Amino acid sequence: MAVKSEHIPKATIARLATYIQVLSEFKREGTDVVSSERLAEACSVNSSQIRKDLAYFGEFGVRGVGYYVQDLITSIKRSLGIDRAWNCALVGVGNLGRALLRHREFSRKGFIIRGAFDCDPYKIGEVVEGMEIVCSRQLPAKVKELSLEIGVITTPPERAQRAANYLIGAGIKGIINFAPARIAVPKHIHLEYVDFFHCFYAAAFHIRFADTND
Amino acid sequence: MAVKSEHIPKATIARLATYIQVLSEFKREGTDVVSSERLAEACSVNSSQIRKDLAYFGEFGVRGVGYYVQDLITSIKRSLGIDRAWNCALVGVGNLGRALLRHREFSRKGFIIRGAFDCDPYKIGEVVEGMEIVCSRQLPAKVKELSLEIGVITTPPERAQRAANYLIGAGIKGIINFAPARIAVPKHIHLEYVDFFHCFYAAAFHIRFADTND
DNA sequence: TCATGTTTGTGAAATTAATAACAGAATCCT
DNA sequence: AGGATTCTGTTATTAATTTCACAAACATGA
Ligand SMILES: NC(=O)c1ccc[n+]([C@@H]2O[C@H](COP(=O)([O-])OP(=O)(O)OC[C@H]3O[C@@H](n4cnc5c(N)ncnc54)[C@H](O)[C@@H]3O)[C@@H](O)[C@H]2O)c1
Ligand SMILES: NC(=O)c1ccc[n+]([C@@H]2O[C@H](COP(=O)([O-])OP(=O)(O)OC[C@H]3O[C@@H](n4cnc5c(N)ncnc54)[C@H](O)[C@@H]3O)[C@@H](O)[C@H]2O)c1
Numbered sequence: 043m044a045v046k047s048e049h050i051p052k053a054t055i056a057r058l059a060t061y062i063q064v065l066s067e068f069k070r071e072g073t074d075v076v077s078s079e080r081l082a083e084a085c086s087v088n089s090s091q092i093r094k095d096l097a098y099f100g101e102f103g104v105r106g107v108g109y110y111v112q113d114l115i116t117s118i119k120r121s122l123g124i125d126r127a128w129n130c131a132l133v134g135v136g137n138l139g140r141a142l143l144r145h146r147e148f149s150r151k152g153f154i155i156r157g158a159f160d161c162d163p164y165k166i167g168e169v170v171e172g173m174e175i176v177c178s179r180q181l182p183a184k185v186k187e188l189s190l191e192i193g194v195i196t197t198p199p200e201r202a203q204r205a206a207n208y209l210i211g212a213g214i215k216g217i218i219n220f221a222p223a224r225i226a227v228p229k230h231i232h233l234e235y236v237d238f239f240h241c242f243y244a245a246a247f248h249i250r251f252a253d254t255n256d
Numbered sequence: 257m258a259v260k261s262e263h264i265p266k267a268t269i270a271r272l273a274t275y276i277q278v279l280s281e282f283k284r285e286g287t288d289v290v291s292s293e294r295l296a297e298a299c300s301v302n303s304s305q306i307r308k309d310l311a312y313f314g315e316f317g318v319r320g321v322g323y324y325v326q327d328l329i330t331s332i333k334r335s336l337g338i339d340r341a342w343n344c345a346l347v348g349v350g351n352l353g354r355a356l357l358r359h360r361e362f363s364r365k366g367f368i369i370r371g372a373f374d375c376d377p378y379k380i381g382e383v384v385e386g387m388e389i390v391c392s393r394q395l396p397a398k399v400k401e402l403s404l405e406i407g408v409i410t411t412p413p414e415r416a417q418r419a420a421n422y423l424i425g426a427g428i429k430g431i432i433n434f435a436p437a438r439i440a441v442p443k444h445i446h447l448e449y450v451d452f453f454h455c456f457y458a459a460a461f462h463i464r465f466a467d468t469n470d
Numbered sequence: 471t472c473a474t475g476t477t478t479g480t481g482a483a484a485t486t487a488a489t490a491a492c493a494g495a496a497t498c499c500t
Numbered sequence: 501a502g503g504a505t506t507c508t509g510t511t512a513t514t515a516a517t518t519t520c521a522c523a524a525a526c527a528t529g530a
Contacts, residue, residue: 250337302489
């Protein structure tokens with residue numbers, strides 16, 4: 043049983059990711075046990091927030107003691123469904139796609155890019171980080187062959203919908219879209235947008251109007 | 257006057273960025289006027305949400321008509337403070353840093369990377385996308401010389417705090433941290449975290465537990 | 471064993487955000 | 501011109517999320 047409650051806020055999922063990051067840091071420092079209070083401080087959140095977030099998934103702490111760091115990392119990972127590897131397809135091997143392919147942390151965290159696809163004939167056949175770039179047309183075959191579950195779109199924005207359509211047709215389960223374009227997907231496909239500019243905009247807003255807001 | 261109300265929700269700022277994206281798409285398609293209803297549909301939000309978000313900043317629409325697309329883009333940009341250019345410093349010119357440097361969209365959107373800094377002597381002096389990589393030690397001088405306001409951290413996580421310290425010491429106003437590490441900054445410095453893994457985790461969670469959640 | 475101190479898990483309260491409802495303003499059509 | 505229609509801006513309502521507060525659980529030391 044991984045989920046105790048029915049609906050889990052999106053914000054909770056985002057925070058769980060932060061908790062893992064901070065807990066891993068504690069682990070590296072040699073801390074074995076941590077209280078919600080101390081974890082909260084390191085994550086800049088309220089301590090009840092942490093306890094409530096965890097309560098959606100189960101009881102992971104020991105009263106009077108706190109949380110065993112390694113155990114909590116394991117529990118959160120299981121709760122999020124990242125206690126196993128996920129096979130990913132990368133569509134669009136340009137600047138950003140290459141940076142992602144070269145990023146070791148993806149496989150370390152369990153997201154393994156097993157297929158790199160592009161439609162540019164000059165790029166097809168090229169090998170990046172031990173991965174051969176193949177034609178987008180091969181997506182359906184490769185998705186089945188390699189059990190790819192998550193599609194990562196790093197094409198130009200005007201091609202994002204097409205890339206999504208390929209992925210959906212190939213039977214992918216979720217899509218992470220790095221292109222700054224809204225795309226339409228059937229509702230059984232999980233879709234996440236990553237837009238770097240959002241945070242640049244937010245930074246500009248807060249710096250500019252630092253006196254009135256913030 | 258850019259801000260009508262005192263406090264503006266973080267979520268509103270994020271949505272405004274989406275509105276700009278979708279409005280720009282409408283503009284390219286030749287649409288001159290759009291209703292909150294239609295914009296809402298394209299952004300997958302509620303139409304009152306849009307009207308309310310905009311109301312924080314002013315009255316941009318015409319009753320019985322809707323919003324003039326170009327005017328609304330201009331108004332939102334002014335509201336966010338992105339009606340002018342922002343000079344940025346990039347610290348850490350590795351895989352991700354290079355992808356960002358090569359990304360034309362940054363300067364098109366008004367975020368101009370004017371300084372690229374690294375501490376690796378083999379990288380210093382190298383020219384990437386017309387930009388010479390200089391030593392991190394030169395940050396204070398360059399921040400003043402080039403009026404850099406936003407610092408972008410793309411160093412490994414264990415170096416993120418040091419990079420932040422350099423930037424803060426140099427007089428930067430805001431920091432966008434792409435490294436998966438929490439960093440401490442004085443409260444007058446605006447800080448944004450960008451963590452790609454958050455959305456991979458969210459995707460894994462929703463796909464894995466598609467039956468119970470979502 | 472029992473008192474004391476700590477810290478979790480959780481229901482209740484407070485805060486915040488999202489949605490609905492509608493009056494007022496503009497257009498369009500007859 | 502005036503009535504019907506459209507669509508914004510704003511207030512009211514509802515829903516969701518966060519914070520508070522405290523009982524229950526465990527640890528420690530006398
Ligand atoms: N580079 C960055 O730092 C950065 C930052 C933020 C967002 N983005 C976004 O990420 C996306 C990619 O950026 P980039 O800089 O890597 O662009 P890029 O032009 O370097 O790469 C795009 C790649 O997609 C391929 N492609 C185009 N259509 C395709 C299709 N239908 N199927 C498969 N492949 C296809 C192209 O051949 C090319 O290799 C863009 O949408 C961009 O806006 C990039
Ligand atoms: N590459 C990706 O796709 C990707 C994706 C998500 C997150 N990230 C994160 O972004 C960061 C950079 O990733 P990368 O793949 O580019 O790593 P990288 O190792 O290729 O680049 C890091 C660069 O930072 C420089 N550096 C180290 N310490 C520095 C300091 N104190 N001052 C200035 N420069 C310094 C290094 O010399 C190197 O050039 C990492 O924290 C990584 O976790 C990268």
